[in-house]
Amino acid sequence: MNPPDGDDWISVTEASLSAQRLTSWASRPDCGAVVTFCGTARNSSTNGRLIEALEYDTSVELAELRLGQVVAVARAKWPELVAVAIHHRVGLVNLGEPAVVIVVSSPHRQAAYDASRFCIDTVKSFVPMWKREVWEGGSAWSEEAQDLLRLEDL
Amino acid sequence: MNPPDGDDWISVTEASLSAQRLTSWASRPDCGAVVTFCGTARNSSTNGRLIEALEYDTSVELAELRLGQVVAVARAKWPELVAVAIHHRVGLVNLGEPAVVIVVSSPHRQAAYDASRFCIDTVKSFVPMWKREVWEGGSAWSEEAQDLLRLEDL
């Protein structure tokens, strides 16, 4: 997967995510701040079982469309942003591996931090993506589900 | 430079910083969030000149002592933090390279973001570190200087 021509980089993929690659891509001479968020698969669950992996389900096309909208809204809220990347995995993700990586760069750190938080909060409430908790001998959809927001709610 | 035995990793060094290595080190199965901040050398200055590099000066011993205090205060404020690393360069840093890398991991993202911001704000106001802007044919100390805070101010 090659970097895009522009400053937005959206991807929903079965491949492992590389926070390092996105962070390097977003580091520019005019940016004093690069904030990288990794949302990693965690070994606790909403139902108390010992989680062995997480599995993500979506429509890649619809999820990428909405991730692009998340970035567009973030750029409208924080015009000084330079590079913005959101990559999300689908399929099985092992514990400790990132399921989502968000990288934001900007001249000053306030906008980068604020936009990074906005992006992950919005990924979780606006992007069609479902998490299944997998344990030995079984699995279930996460009970942390939120109602899907509309674009006009952002 | 090898990782420490514990969950705090402090370093003030002339060597290039690796955000990737710190992010991997901080990614644990009990953490759902890893926030990585790179403060990178930027090509604009406080006096309008075309910056070619930044040069950082400190006492390594005193800076590492205070970075350790920053981490201790962050852990007291956000007890759920798991791994915390702050690495800062001294000497010449080329444009686009990180001068400081802060990595914080925690089970949930709110604490990781809040602690990350606290750490970089506090690095800039509490840790003895001076930035010199270097341009073709000259250099000068940054005019962004802040009064050094005391431990009881944090």
Added chain:
Amino acid sequence: MARILLLGPARDAAGRRHDELPGRTVGEVLDAAVARYGTDFGAIVRVSQIWLNAEVVGVDEALGPHDEVVVLPPVSGG
């Protein structure tokens, strides 16, 4: 006939991800889906958002020949 795409828990409850169902409106397609997949699926539809292609729609929306109805339960990604 209209295409339907079932995501996450809706896919599980229906036992499939894609289907083709009769109906001239979104509501008619959803009614046909509940009749085919059962009441557990119906319970999920009631808390789900419904899209026509990539747009949020109401049940009265009429369907064109290439439209796809998408059932999106509450999300848990990231």
Added chain:
Amino acid sequence: MARILLLGPARDAAGRRHDELPGRTVGEVLDAAVARYGTDFGAIVRVSQIWLNAEVVGVDEALGPHDEVVVLPPVSGG
């Protein structure tokens, strides 16, 4: 004689990073430093924090044989 450590702009103004200067208190050592390095250095000392080893101190603090006075101007790191 007491050791003194001059950081950042204080080092520049003094033209050195380390020195040894006479004085039994922090204030006496700083006065000796200003006398040796000049008024530009004195202007920096007035806006600087002064540490004895790794602790913030006032000018009346007495010096032991292994103490180091540190001059820390306002910071600009990160």
